[in-house]
Amino acid sequence: xxxxxxxxxQVPVLARVEGxxxxxxxxxxxxxxxxxLRIFEPPRLFEKFxxxxxxxxxxxxxxxxxxxxxxxxxxxxxxxxxxxxxVQPGEWVRALRRVLYCGEWIESHALHIHLLAAPDFLGAxxxxxxxxxxxxxxxxxxxxxxxxxxxxxxxxxxxxxxxGVCAGGFFRAPTPSEAAKVLAELRxxxxxxxxxxxxxxxxxxxxxxxxxISVALRHPDEYPMNEGHLVTSDGLEIPVxxxxxxxxxxxxxxxxxxxxxxxxxxxxxxxxxxxxxxxPLARLNLNWDRLPPAVQDGVTRSGLQFPSRxxxxxxxxxxxxxHYALLEAVRILEQYRCPxxxxxxxxxxxxxxxxxxxxxxxTLWHRYELDDKGDVIGATIVPPTSQNxxxxxxxxxxxxxxxxxxxxxxxxxxxxxxxIRNYDPCISCATHFLRLRVHRT
Amino acid sequence: MKPRVAxxxxxxxxxxxxxxxxxxxxxxxxxxxxxITHFAExxxxxxxxxxxxxxxxxxxxxxxxxxxxKRVRDNSRFLITIGACATAGGLQxxxxxxxxxxxxxxxxxxxxxxxxxxxxxxxxQHVKVDLELWGCPxxxxxxxxxxxxxxxxxxxxxxxxxxxxxxxxxxxxxxxVAQGVPCMGPVTRTGCxxxxxxxxxxxxxxxxPAETINDVSLGRWFEGLGLAxxxxxxxxxxxxxxxPAFRDAAERIAQSQRPGSPGxxxx
Numbered sequence: 001x002x003x004x005x006x007x008x009x010q011v012p013v014l015a016r017v018e019g020x021x022x023x024x025x026x027x028x029x030x031x032x033x034x035x036x037l038r039i040f041e042p043p044r045l046f047e048k049f050x051x052x053x054x055x056x057x058x059x060x061x062x063x064x065x066x067x068x069x070x071x072x073x074x075x076x077x078x079x080x081x082x083x084x085x086x087v088q089p090g091e092w093v094r095a096l097r098r099v100l101y102c103g104e105w106i107e108s109h110a111l112h113i114h115l116l117a118a119p120d121f122l123g124a125x126x127x128x129x130x131x132x133x134x135x136x137x138x139x140x141x142x143x144x145x146x147x148x149x150x151x152x153x154x155x156x157x158x159x160x161x162x163x164g165v166c167a168g169g170f171f172r173a174p175t176p177s178e179a180a181k182v183l184a185e186l187r188x189x190x191x192x193x194x195x196x197x198x199x200x201x202x203x204x205x206x207x208x209x210x211x212x213i214s215v216a217l218r219h220p221d222e223y224p225m226n227e228g229h230l231v232t233s234d235g236l237e238i239p240v241x242x243x244x245x246x247x248x249x250x251x252x253x254x255x256x257x258x259x260x261x262x263x264x265x266x267x268x269x270x271x272x273x274x275x276x277x278x279x280p281l282a283r284l285n286l287n288w289d290r291l292p293p294a295v296q297d298g299v300t301r302s303g304l305q306f307p308s309r310x311x312x313x314x315x316x317x318x319x320x321x322x323h324y325a326l327l328e329a330v331r332i333l334e335q336y337r338c339p340x341x342x343x344x345x346x347x348x349x350x351x352x353x354x355x356x357x358x359x360x361x362x363t364l365w366h367r368y369e370l371d372d373k374g375d376v377i378g379a380t381i382v383p384p385t386s387q388n389x390x391x392x393x394x395x396x397x398x399x400x401x402x403x404x405x406x407x408x409x410x411x412x413x414x415x416x417x418x419x420i421r422n423y424d425p426c427i428s429c430a431t432h433f434l435r436l437r438v439h440r441t
Numbered sequence: 442m443k444p445r446v447a448x449x450x451x452x453x454x455x456x457x458x459x460x461x462x463x464x465x466x467x468x469x470x471x472x473x474x475x476x477i478t479h480f481a482e483x484x485x486x487x488x489x490x491x492x493x494x495x496x497x498x499x500x501x502x503x504x505x506x507x508x509x510x511k512r513v514r515d516n517s518r519f520l521i522t523i524g525a526c527a528t529a530g531g532l533q534x535x536x537x538x539x540x541x542x543x544x545x546x547x548x549x550x551x552x553x554x555x556x557x558x559x560x561x562x563x564x565x566q567h568v569k570v571d572l573e574l575w576g577c578p579x580x581x582x583x584x585x586x587x588x589x590x591x592x593x594x595x596x597x598x599x600x601x602x603x604x605x606x607x608x609x610x611x612x613x614x615x616x617x618v619a620q621g622v623p624c625m626g627p628v629t630r631t632g633c634x635x636x637x638x639x640x641x642x643x644x645x646x647x648x649x650p651a652e653t654i655n656d657v658s659l660g661r662w663f664e665g666l667g668l669a670x671x672x673x674x675x676x677x678x679x680x681x682x683x684x685p686a687f688r689d690a691a692e693r694i695a696q697s698q699r700p701g702s703p704g705x706x707x708x
Contacts, residue, residue, distance in 0.1 A: 049535050053675065060645055064532050064680070067456020067578060107463075115462060115483060126484025128472045142465040149463055157636035159463060160456040160578040161647070164640055172640040426455075 023396070023416055027405050035400075037393050037420070050379040055081050055167055055348060055370060062366075062381070063161045066426055068111065071104035071152060072359030074165045075226055076366040076381075081167045084353025084370050087346050092339040093169035094226070095332045096155060100165070101225045101357070102325035103151025106144055107159060108360035109280070109318040112424045113200065114141030117315050120418040121203045137199060140192050144322060147189050151329060154182050169343030176338060183333040186326055193323040194298055200319040201302030205312040206418070210398055212311075212391060213262055213274060214282035215247075217358055223290040223324055224283065226357045231286055232276070233307075234264065240356035243365050248273065249382060260387040275390035278362025279423065280317035281308065295324045311395055314422050348374025359384050361424045385425045392423050444592065445492040447479035449513050451499025451506050452533060452561060456578040457524035458482050458498055464581045471585070474592060488512075494519045494591060496584065500526040500533060500561045507558070507567060514568035521587055522564045525577035525680050529649055532577075533561040534683035563683065572597055575630050577647035577680045583632060600632045601652040604644050607635035616643055623663045625676055628654040628690075649681040656690035670698040 026034035046065055050058060062077045063070035075097060082089060114137075115127045124130040131138040149159035154174050156162020164170050174182075214233040217224035217240075231237045238246060249260050250273065261273025276282075285307035288296070299306065299320055304313065350372040356365045362384030369377040399419050400412065407415075448458060461468055462483060471477070475494075479487045488509075495517035501507050514520060522528045530537070537560045564570055574583050583600075590597040604626035608615065616638045617624040625646035626638060637644045656677070663673045677691035 045533065045536060048539070049532060054672070057675070057679075060647075060680075061532065064454050064456075064577065067454040067459050070454075070456070111462060119484065128469070128477070128484075131469055131472075138469075139466070142468070145463065146465045157640050158578075158580065158633070160459050160580075163637050163642065166642075171642040 023420070025400070025412070025416075030405055032397060032401060032405055035393055035397055037389060037396070047379045047381055050368075050376045053376050055085075055346075055368075055374040055376065058368070058376065059165050059167070060161075060163075065381070065383070067160050068108050068426060069104060069359045069361065069364075070161050071100055071156070071165075072357060072364050073381075074162070075101060075357040076355040076359075076364045077368070078165060078167050078355070079226060079357060080353040080355030080366045080368050081370070082346075082353070083355065084351040084368060085167070085346055085349055085374070086351075087168060087344060089169045089344050093343065095335075096170065096173075097165075098225055099151060099329050099332050100155045100162075102329040103148045103155070103159075105148070105325040105360050106322050107148025107152065108424075109322050110141050110145035110148060112360075113196070113315055113318050113322075114138055114145070116424070117421055118203075120414075120421060121205060121315070140196065144189065144192055144196065147185060147326075150182060150185060154178060166343055168346040169341075171342065173338050173342040174336075176336065179333050179336040183330065183336070186330050186333065190323075190326060190330070193319075193326045197298045197316070197319045197323050198302050200316045201299070201304050203315065205310070205315070206399075206415075207402075208310045208312050208399060210309055210311060210395065212309075212394070213276040214285045214307075215262065215276045215278050215387070216283040216286045216363060217356065218286060219290070221290075223287055223328070224358050230356065230363070232262065233282075233286060236264065240365065241354045243354070243356065243382075247276075247382075247387075249386065259390045260382060261390055273390075275394045276387065277391045278384050278387045279314065280321050280360070280362075281311065281314040282362065283358060284308075284317040284320060291320070291324055292327060294327060295320060298323055311399075311419075312422055314424075318424075348372065361385065361426055362387060383426070385423075388423050388425065392420055392425065395419055395423075443474070443476045444494065445478050445490070446475045446494045446496070446588070447487070447490065447492040447513075447517070448477070448481075448483070448496045449479065449488070449498065450481060451497065451510070451527065451564075452502040453499030453524065453526045453531065455482060455498070457527075457576075460523065460579050460581045460584045464585065467581065467585060471588065475588065489516060491516050492518070494521065494588070497522050497527045497564050498524055500531045500563060501567055502533065502558055502561045504558060510564060510567050519571045519591065520564075520568070521572045521574060522570050523574045523576075523579045523584060525575065525647065525649060526561075527564045528573045528575055528684075529681045529687075530561045530563045530566075530683035532680050532682070535678065536561055537683060538678075561683070572599075575600075575649040575681075576632055580633070600630065602631040603627060603651040603654075604629045604631050604633070604635050604638070604648070607631045607633075608638050611635055611639060613638045616641060617662070617666075621666055623666055623668055623673075623676060625659075627659050628656055628686075645679060646676070646687070647680045649684050650686035654686055654690070656686070656693070660690075660694050670694060 022038045024036045050061060058077050059074040062073040065073050119126055119130050152159040152162050156164040217228035218231040219228035229237050230240055247260055247262055262276040263273050288306045352369045354367050364384055365382040367380040371377055396419050403415050477485050478490050478492055479485055495513055525531050587597045613635060616622050622643040624643040626644040629644050629646040630648040630651040632648050660673050674691045674695050677687045681687050
């Protein structure tokens with residue numbers, strides 16, 4: 001009889017992600033028998049806090065779900081509330097909300113590329129070590145991150161939990177001179193963004209060739225942020241209100257984050273759900289043709305092509321979106337003028353509203369039921385990381401088998417962390433990170 | 442030897458850690474002045490190492506975390522809470538007045554998989570805290586000023602002025618007087634820069650209670666502006682709902698509205 005030995009290895013919390021989680025691997029005779037990404041970030045129950053609160057309080061509450069992407073939460077919320085009240089905030093608000101979102105994409109993506117992901121691909125433990133070896137690249141990244149925050153401060157007063165957004169528009173419009181100052185800084189940073197795209201494309205990324213379903217918003221004329229239909233890489237196109245027909249959250253025992261799955265033929269109990277990808281790579285794969293030529297040319301010059309089946313191209317996709325967001329914010333701010341009022345009047349009415357926007361790490365879907373006074377009766381929030389969780393597990397299975405399960409535990413842990421981190425998981429949103437247990441028998 | 446600094450996370454949105462991660466060049470300078478031994482989101486991991494200063498983000502919501510914070514305290518000379526969650530239990534302390542079990546059951550299909558305490562509590566309710574930095578979120582100026590003061594060997598300055606003072610210094614027109622909006626500035630601690638009134642909106646007290654607040658008077662102002670009693674209570678039961686001064690204020694206002702109480706006469 002073959003002696004059975006269970007090897008259990010505990011490594012510390014997974015670094016360079018937001019929140020806490022762990023990975024359990026069960027390996028028998030060199031093959032992967034079980035894999036579970038466990039998330040044990042304590043649940044904070046935001047959907048319940050929202051009940052009984054007035055619609056005006058919602059943007060300040062939902063911002064607290066995530067310190068890195070508060071704008072995304074505020075955007076999905078105000079769009080849902082405005083849909084329920086049938087309010088159209090008009091062109092000025094629409095344009096300036098795009099500028100605000102550009103700020104968050106630049107800040108969040110620059111933070112992820114330099115502080116969280118790049119150390120994986122350049123053999124550094126963290127950004128401090130990376131900064132010693134690549135001082136210019138890290139400083140460029142910190143400058144871009146600072147610029148993203150600068151944009152958020154222009155429209156929100158501060159970059160974490162900004163205070164400027166309300167249903168109907170903004171509390172305050174920037175003065176022309178404030179806008180002009182930020183515009184000048186943005187223009188000066190365009191060469192930084194171009195160089196960042198080329199740098200990420202030159203990184204030696206691990207090989208990866210996987211088939212996966214991409215899901216993102218798609219807009220008739222522009223790269224998607226606040227508006228559009230939900231589309232998938234297998235041809236589905238649905239209005240955001242119908243998200244629940246095709247996608248459903250399921251609970252798994254090992255996680256405080258719910259898993260979302262795609263049910264192509266309806267969410268009936270007998271149907272089998274499929275993992276899917278949201279986030280920068282999914283957006284870029286589905287919306288390449290919506291990028292302006294200047295951004296496309298930067299990618300083409302670097303020798304890469306999108307759509308891509310290499311999950312590690314996510315870091316390049318983030319850089320591309322920084323470049324895009326910078327140019328988009330410049331385009332809008334060049335035409336900046338002060339409006340008569342920074343917001344339109346909002347009259348509450350009873351109803352249900354849906355809001356779906358593109359958070360830096362992927363599609364963020366909100367649904368609110370409101371009463372005639374504008375108080376919240378019920379709220380449902382589906383964050384990007386719970387949508388990606390099943391895809392991360394699928395990727396890990398494929399990637400670890402290709403990498404070789406016979407490798408030492410320490411190498412498996414590092415590689416697993418790299419795979420997970422590539423998704424920029426925000427575990428705080430989805431419900432702490434990587435404790436790896438390998439069970440070998 | 443450089444002083445050793447750790448940043449620990451409990452139940453939170455990670456936003457206060459950004460006071461470090463958004464500091465840009467100052468983050469690199471900080472890494473030269475001190476040794477950052479544990480800061481999971483930034484990379485360094487040594488959760489049980491001895492440090493000179495521990496920054497703690499987040500509130501205590503699980504029995505594991507209630508044990509972990511004791512270890513952090515044992516390993517740290519100076520413990521600083523950063524933000525509303527660590528300092529006052531955070532927005533998620535709203536569960537303390539609700540049946541958290543029911544809430545979990547309504548969010549999760551299989552609540553038996555979720556292990557969570559019925560309460561969200563501040564760090565000071567579990568261990569001794571040496572300095573509290575209020576704010577949702579704290580900003581870079583606050584955390585770097587605290588580090589700088591400790592490096593100089595002087596006690597960090599405690600800010601407990603009211604937001605109103607900050608508005609006067611910024612020469613911001615009072616939004617409550619000029620626009621009639623229910624501003625929490627008169628009872629709220631400064632440190633944010635009074636950005637909400639500057640943006641033409643009411644302060645919503647994300648920096649927590651200031652020193653010696655007059656919540657009764659403010660409640661009357663709000664009544665005068667036409668707010669219903671439950672709306673006044675909600676202003677105190679918000680980001681810092683479990684800060685004792687706000688918790689008591691909300692309770693007093695709610696009590697005074699109950700039938701038969703003196704405050705309910707004439708309503």
